[in-house]
Amino acid sequence: MSGWDDELDRGDQGEREVTPDLPWTEEPPPPGGGDRGVTVRGPGASVGKARAFTTYLPVGMCCNFVWNCIAAPHTFGLADANAAWARAAQRRGGTDAPAGAPVYWAGGKHGHIALSVGAGRVRSTDWPAKGKVGEVDIDVITKAWGITYRGWSADFAGTAIPGLGAGQTALAGGGGGAVDDEAIRPGKRNPSVRRFNQALWDSMPADYRASHQKAWMSEASDLYGPVSQQVCFDKYVMLNQKDPKKWPLPTKPVWPGPGLLRKLGLRPD
Known part of the structure; x- marks a missing residue:
């Protein structure tokens, strides 16, 4: 699919849990849980769940998709991808996002978010067609949709993701300092x-x-x-x-x- 579409992405994305298309087994939470009593999935679980989705409807629910992969059933009150980026506390630059990291773009009214699978690639909703879930290079989707790449984060809405964040360079403007x-x-x-x-x-x-x-x-x-x-x-x-x-x-x-x-x-x- 080429070019940005106003249906990508939608706002007001209720955090409802969606069942993957393929069998998927939950990974046990890490010892001690996550920040503020909220546990999010590390890459060993989130990437597997992302790959278990081959379709995701309705169209334009990218933030809901990443939430389902990383954090369901916990809720964060995120309306869209822009809200997820605004809440990210550990922003990083470059396209070398590690597997399991949320990846962000600016575009349209709501932005876009996908889940990194490593090696500069993400698992994204509405790729390669509306309603589908597929893997694509970060640079390819950026160019194809004509959107602006923002970066990735080692947390989701302020909650650290297990196994991410060590030894990375903070993105311009992200995380203070x-x-x-x-x-x-x-x-x-x-x-x-x-x-x-x-x-x-x-x-x-x-x-x-x-x-x-x-x-x-x-x-x-x-x-x-x-x-x-x-x-x-x-x-x-x-x-x-x-x-x-x-x-x-x-x-x-x-x-x-x-x-x-x-x-x-x-x-x-």
Whole structure:
């Protein structure tokens, strides 16, 4: 299937358990359970369950699919893939997502999420056709559907996934942490700029991202250039409308101040 379809993906995805098409056996939970008393499945179980699904209906239920593979019967109150990405606490970059990790894209109103099976591939709903479940390279589905790859996470909605997260590099903007605010300057290419750019873009409303996505995608992702500066200024404008005293409008070119970095979940060092 080529091109993004408005039916992919739907919002308001109730967390109802769906039975796999093929026989599947539950893996015993890890000793001690998971965070906050919630246990999620590690890759030894989640990938097997994902592969047990060959169809998944209704169309556009990607978040429900990943939830069924990773965490059912626990509930997280996730409306769609965008909500899952927003709740992810251990975001990672690159397409080398380990097996069992949720993988995310931005696109349409609700985004997309799939489950990694390792080696740069995912098990996704509505691939290669609506209602089907199939395996596909991350780069292939990104190009075929014309959506924006976000990254993957070592947790699901804030709950750690057993066996994931060790020795990985945090994604720009994900999971907080210190950032060199002095390194974020127009025209610079460095990890601090990449982290700021991703956190800034992810913080913008969905309608803003939809109307500015073409311009954003035309710029190198690690370059704090004119497009990034404009989005930064627009962020200040939105904050200024809510609290003018706390968020005075800066002059262009826009350098992010410590307050904005903290607002984006980053910690200036």
